[in-house]
Amino acid sequence: MVGDEDNAKDIVQETMVAVWQKIGMIKSAVAYRSWVYRIVLNKCYDQLRRSKNNPEFPADDKTWKHLSEIISGVNPIPFEKEDSARILDILTNRLSPYQKAVFILSEIEEMSHDEIAEITGMTKTIIKANLYHARKKISEMVEKYLK
Amino acid sequence: METESEGYRKIITLLRASKPELSSAEKLESEIMQRIAGKSRAVVAADSFISFLFGWTYIGWVRRSLITVSIILVAFFIWQQSLIVRQINVLNSRLLISEIENVKYQPRVDGKKLLMMGKSGSGFSDGEIEFSEDKIEKLLESYATLKSDYGELLKLINEDPELKKLIEEKADQNRIKKFKL
Numbered sequence: 416m417v418g419d420e421d422n423a424k425d426i427v428q429e430t431m432v433a434v435w436q437k438i439g440m441i442k443s444a445v446a447y448r449s450w451v452y453r454i455v456l457n458k459c460y461d462q463l464r465r466s467k468n469n470p471e472f473p474a475d476d477k478t479w480k481h482l483s484e485i486i487s488g489v490n491p492i493p494f495e496k497e498d499s500a501r502i503l504d505i506l507t508n509r510l511s512p513y514q515k516a517v518f519i520l521s522e523i524e525e526m527s528h529d530e531i532a533e534i535t536g537m538t539k540t541i542i543k544a545n546l547y548h549a550r551k552k553i554s555e556m557v558e559k560y561l562k
Numbered sequence: 563m564e565t566e567s568e569g570y571r572k573i574i575t576l577l578r579a580s581k582p583e584l585s586s587a588e589k590l591e592s593e594i595m596q597r598i599a600g601k602s603r604a605v606v607a608a609d610s611f612i613s614f615l616f617g618w619t620y621i622g623w624v625r626r627s628l629i630t631v632s633i634i635l636v637a638f639f640i641w642q643q644s645l646i647v648r649q650i651n652v653l654n655s656r657l658l659i660s661e662i663e664n665v666k667y668q669p670r671v672d673g674k675k676l677l678m679m680g681k682s683g684s685g686f687s688d689g690e691i692e693f694s695e696d697k698i699e700k701l702l703e704s705y706a707t708l709k710s711d712y713g714e715l716l717k718l719i720n721e722d723p724e725l726k727k728l729i730e731e732k733a734d735q736n737r738i739k740k741f742k743l
Contacts, residue, residue: 424590431594432601485576493580500582506573522574523581550570557569 416459416519417466418504426458452534456516463512478505479560487561506553517542518549 417423433454441447482502485494494502503523507515516535520526521542528539535542584590618624719726 420584424584427584427590428594428597432597435598436601482573494576496580496583497585499577499580502573503577503582523577525578554567554570557573558567561569 416507416515417462418508419466420500422462422466426455426462429458430454449530449533452520453536456534459516460512463515483561506556507549509552509556510549511545513537513541514545514549514552517545518553521546522550 417426430451434451441450478501503519507518510518513535517531517537520531520534521528526534528542531537531542532539537545619628719729
């Protein structure tokens with residue numbers, strides 16, 4: 416989500432400390448998952464806001480060629496864990512923070528729109544709109560570079 | 563959905579199969595535990611300091627004594643406040659009576675008229691009665707003249723016993739006449 420492993424680690428650390436400090440406030444186990452996701456998401460938004468002016472890094476031709484080879488096979492080889500982060504970052508690089516959050520929660524974490532609404536505080540209509548734009552942008556990118 | 567291409571579906575399937583993970587999870591875990599332990603140490607230190615300062619308030623008899631003393635102080639404070647309020651009311655009423663009893667006049671800003679405060683229930687009507695400055699001055703002058711003349715007359719009567727006796731007789735006769743009427 417933040418496009419940098421060190422930043423991601425910092426967010427994980429801060430989230431775990433916040434969870435440890437405020438765990439007593441949670442009344443039910445059901446709310447726990449959403450609460451943790453919400454903390455992570457807010458910290459990601461903060462991080463993205465801080466690194467707003469950072470230049471984007473477009474994927475080079477080599478990366479797209481490699482990606483094309485992987486997915487063009489009949490039985491595509493699963494990505495390495497390290498590659499997954501890199502590919503996800505490339506794909507979501509042009510998305511807004513909200514589109515990125517909705518895309519990751521819906522498409523990668525496979526959450527329902529109700530769960531996403533609880534975590535992000537967005538309405539279902541906004542979630543659908545963000546998801547539509549995210550899918551469209553990524554599909555366009557995939558069509559452009561993987562043909 | 564129309565927006566999703568085949569390539570997009572394949573990539574998403576692959577990404578779901580191998581979700582990104584942070585490297586060196588053990589190191590991250592130990593760092594988190596260190597931060598939590600550091601924070602808990604700070605919390606424990608703060609707790610022990612507060613306990614050192616105020617821990618004595620948890621002793622049973624001290625706590626009971628403090629509660630009793632605080633109740634007494636609050637009761638005393640309420641009693642004192644009610645006493646002060648009562649005294650203020652008494653003083654206010656006294657001030658009001660003395661103000662009403664003294665019929666005062668004071669010049670207005672223009673200096674041409676005088677303001678006389680009416681006394682409720684007496685010969686004056688409620689509110690303000692205005693007199694001209696000349697009239698008040700004349701009234702005061704005639705009152706002063708009358709007072710001095712009356713004093714001189716009393717002095718003359720007292721000095722002359724025959725005159726005094728004659729006046730007393732006349733006064734008795736007047737009283738008898740009034741009674742007959």
